[in-house]
Amino acid sequence: MTVTSYAAHSAGTRLEPYGREPGPLGALEADVRVTHCGVCHSDIGQIDDEYGITRYPCVAGHEAVGVVEAAGSAVDTELLPIGTRVGVGAIAGACFRCAFCLSGRHNLCPQRDDTVMRGDGGAFTELLRVSDWRTAYPIPDAIPSAQAAPLMCAGVTVFAPLLRHGVRPVDRVAVAGVGGLGHLALQFLARWGCDVTAISRSRSKEDEARSFGATSFIATGEEGALEAAAGTFDFVLSTVSADLPWDAYLDLLVPQGRLSIVGVPPEKIAVHPMSLLPAEKTVSGGVPASPAETRLMLDFAARHGIGPQVELFPVAEINDAIDTVRAGRARYRAVLTLV
Template sequence: MPVTSYAARSAGAALERHERESDPLGPLEADVRVTHCGVCHSDIGQIDNEFGITRYPCVAGHEAVGVIEAVGDAVDTDLLPIGTRVGVGAIAGACFRCPQCLSGRHNLCPNRDDTVMRGDRGAFTELLRVSDWRTAYPIPDAIPSEQAAPMMCAGVTVFAPLIRHGVRPVDRVAVVGIGGLGHLALRFLAGWGCDVTAISTSRSKEDDARRFGATSFVATREEGALAAAAGSFDFVLSTVSANLPWDDYLDLLVPQGRLSIVGVPPEAISVRPMHLLPAEKTISGGVPASPTETRLMLDFAARHGIGPQVETFPVAEINKAVDLVRGGQARYRAVVAFS
């Protein structure tokens, strides 16, 4: 069966229609008829070969929502019936037998199937195949498809650290960057019950940040603003893909506080030992979430009415959506509608 996707044929090229033949379904595989797909900065990285690993033609995309159309013989259709509305994120399969998978950390599986790194099998497509049906997550009725799509990567990326690192409703938390990740982090943390401070370079997004749930705001270009907040936070979540003065951000933490980095800086993260060691502070990274964390995120978002602010584009305007994200102009997530 022919499948229509949208592919870049070289680094930075515009996306074009790309046809391929669908292989027979494996026993644990499932096909999702895609209705919506978010455009993430890491999709741009693949299209533009920022990481030096892209295979062309490149079909990017890893924030898909659609309907289960077909399943393999070993799929439990009591749990995933044909016609179920599901989301598929950055991980479309794992081995389910390594130590990481057996302890529920499928996102750390060394043999995981990364949706956006499959060459011409990414989610900018009308029909997306997952290599294991357990990575297709039923979407609660309360979440519209265009909002659910970005939550499959952006949403779980900022939600999972709250679970992993035991962030409490009584904690004071700062979110660095008010963009596609940061605005969702503010909404989740406000729903979590935390006192939330937004940190950005200027005050241009202050009104938005407060609307998303921030109770305080720090503009780092204002002289002394970052230093004045030193020692204020139990947890700092950095969502920006930029080099930061990391020592200054460690100084924001209380003793034994944690700096969680989920944005991808272009250069090495460097800190001075005396900013890290004496107060037993911690720096941690994050990758897309486990199945358990993803289901918890969807349930929490549905119960609290949390979702991203999106701009939706018909598939005929997919390159407009890609260019918006490439230029950092999305407010705050771009979503492509396939139907």
């Protein structure tokens, strides 16, 4: 059986149809017929080899929604019946045996299967294989497929830190960046019960940020704006793929506050010791979520009507979608439709 995917054959080139043979289905594997797939900035990073690890031909994509079409012999089809609508995110498998997996942190498994780093096995394809069926998550009926796709990476990336770091409804929080990640973070945090401030360079997105749940707004391009907010926040979430003045963002925190960085800046993250140590502040990174965190995110999003603002592109226009994300023009997530 030949599966049609969409591949870049060298850095920065246009995606072209690419046929591949998936081979026999493994015992724990499942095949998902993809109907929708989000386009994430890290997909662009793989296509353009920004991280120096891309293998070509490169089939990117890791925010897939589709229908289970086939299951291996060890798949529990009572829990995951054929025909189930599921989402598959940045992690499509783990060993389920190591200390991280056994403690529920499958996302930190040294043997995890990172969908976007497979080479020619990403989710820009008509048929996506997951290496472990437990990483294919049933989508609640309340979430349309086009909105569910970006939740599988962008959604869990900004939701999981709320669980991991004990963000409370009484906390004052700030989100740096009103973009593909940030507009979802504002929604989650507002429904979480927090007092939420959006941070962006200008006020061009202020009205939208407030519609997503922000109650306050800081425009960093205005002189003294960050300094005026020093010592305000319990938690700051950076969602931007840019280098920020990290000391100034640490200054925003109260003592023992946390700066959580889930966007991927291009350069080293450097902070002055005196911004970090005297008030016992914390800087942490984030990776996509564990199975438990992903299921909680989907349940929370369905219950509170949380979803991304999307632009839809038929798969025939996949290169237009890639160019839109590469240029930073998406408002706020680009999603491919494959049916």
